[in-house]
Amino acid sequence: xxxxxxxxxxxxxxxxxxxxxxxxxxxxxxxxxxxxxxxxxxxxxxxxxxxxxxxxxxxxxxxxxxxxxxxxxxxxxxxxxxxxxxxxxxxxxxxxxxxxxxxxxxxxxxxxxxxxxxxxxxxxxxxxxxxxxxxxxxxxxxxxxxxxxxxxxxxxxxxxxxxxxxxxxxxxxxxxxxxxxxxxxxxxxxxxxxxxxxxxxxxxxxxxxxxxxxxxxxxxxxxxxxxxxxxxxxxxxxxxxxxxxxxxxxxxxxxxxxxxxxxxxxxxxxxxxxxxxxxxxxxxxxxxxxxxxxxxxxxxxxxxxxxxxxxxxxxxxxxxx
Numbered sequence: 602x603x604x605x606x607x608x609x610x611x612x613x614x615x616x617x618x619x620x621x622x623x624x625x626x627x628x629x630x631x632x633x634x635x636x637x638x639x640x641x642x643x644x645x646x647x648x649x650x651x652x653x654x655x656x657x658x659x660x661x662x663x664x665x666x667x668x669x670x671x672x673x674x675x676x677x678x679x680x681x682x683x684x685x686x687x688x689x690x691x692x693x694x695x696x697x698x699x700x701x702x703x704x705x706x707x708x709x710x711x712x713x714x715x716x717x718x719x720x721x722x723x724x725x726x727x728x729x730x731x732x733x734x735x736x737x738x739x740x741x742x743x744x745x746x747x748x749x750x751x752x753x754x755x756x757x758x759x760x761x762x763x764x765x766x767x768x769x770x771x772x773x774x775x776x777x778x779x780x781x782x783x784x785x786x787x788x789x790x791x792x793x794x795x796x797x798x799x800x801x802x803x804x805x806x807x808x809x810x811x812x813x814x815x816x817x818x819x820x821x822x823x824x825x826x827x828x829x830x831x832x833x834x835x836x837x838x839x840x841x842x843x844x845x846x847x848x849x850x851x852x853x854x855x856x857x858x859x860x861x862x863x864x865x866x867x868x869x870x871x872x873x874x875x876x877x878x879x880x881x882x883x884x885x886x887x888x889x890x891x892x893x894x895x896x897x898x899x900x901x902x903x904x905x906x907x908x909x910x911x912x913x914x915x916x917x918x919x920x921x922x
Contacts, residue, residue, distance in 0.1 A: 605641075608633065612641050616652060621661040638662075739785055739803050744778070746808040747787055751775045756813045757789070760806040773798070774815045777825035788825040790818050797821060799832040840900045842884065844873045848893035856891045881906045 608631055615622060615630065628635045642652050642662055653665045750757040757775050762768055773789035780786075785802035797820070820828055846853050846863060850871035853863050863873035877884070881903045888895055888907070897904045 609641055609644060612638075613645060613650065616645075616650075616662060616664040621655065621663040623661045627662065743802060743805055743808055744785065746810065747775060747778055747802065747805070750808070750810040751778060753810065754814055754817060755810040756792070756815055757808060757810055759808040761800055762804045762806070771798075771800070772811075773800075774818065776817065776820070778802070779825050779829050781829070786829050788828055797828060799829050839876050839878050840881070840884075840903065842873060842875045842877055842900070842903070843898040844888060844895055845898065846871050846873070846891065846893050846895045848891070853891055853893065857887060861887070885910055 611631060612627065615627065624635050624638050627638045631638070633641075642654070645652050651665050652662055655661045655663075747757070749755075755775075756772060758770070758772050760768060761771050772792045773787075774792065775787060775789045777788045778785060779788060787800045787802055787805065789798060789800065790796070791798040822828075842861070844863075845866065847870060849869055850863050850865040853871055853873070857863075857873075860877065861873060861875055863871040866872045879887075884903055885907050888897070897907050
């Protein structure tokens with residue numbers, strides 16, 4: 602193999618497998634001399650790839666962990682697996698899958714060949730991810746479009762459906778994507794309103810990066826997450842949640858998002874006291890999904906909604922005659 606760039610890529614793909622490669626075997630694989638392999642190893646090291654050499658009669662090379670993350674080569678199967686995993690996590694805003702994961706998905710999908718894009722879409726459409734039911738799903742294409750506009754600092758057009766159903770068209774300067782653990786939000790400067798706004802990503806439609814660049818504005822105060830928190834507090838009254846469970850704190854904690862953490866009240870009991878801006882409808886469903894007996898001590902709107910929901914659920918199952 603006389604083409605040096607192609608040979609280096611082939612060599613790198615071999616070294617990224619978790620094994621040690623004797624220099625003679627690498628030379629045979631690439632149809633070059635051991636001396637050429639040594640020179641190519643030095644080139645990879647110059648590019649930042651931490652290749653470790655072992656001494657001995659034969660000697661060998663392997664790629665080890667370094668101080669920086671060098672580019673990786675993925676084969677077709679690995680690229681498809683990563684894209685499907687990132688799509689599933691990002692689309693449901695699973696807690697812990699933050700903006701960095703969406704940026705990674707945007708970068709990967711940007712370079713996927715058409716044949717692999719089709720495989721990713723086919724596999725995702727044929728599978729149903731098991732999620733915690735924390736919120737509405739989001740199309741991965743929407744997330745990657747927003748992430749690309751944020752990273753590229755491009756003005757963004759999209760349709761937006763407000764909570765009351767009103768449809769509007771928006772032109773914004775996107776600043777950050779923020780995950781609350783059960784929903785994705787876009788923090789952006791709305792050029793039509795001439796003010797900062799937050800948008801629920803599951804209500805965004807047809808996002809289009811215009812190609813027009815912009816210089817990022819400074820937030821009024823704090824960071825994007827703090828701006829989102831203030832926006833949510835203004836749009837929805839906070840509730841003082843007080844719920845007891847007939848189950849251990851560990852059991853309940855594993856079934857609730859991180860901002861709802863109960864305290865132990867015995868070996869098989871715990872109590873959840875928290876201030877939250879979540880809706881009573883969402884809270885009622887999340888409490889029911891814990892799959893343990895619970896009692897709502899407050900607030901009153903949640904007590905009333907749970908009581909009404911229990912009545913509707915009971916009426917939905919007629920008594921057996």
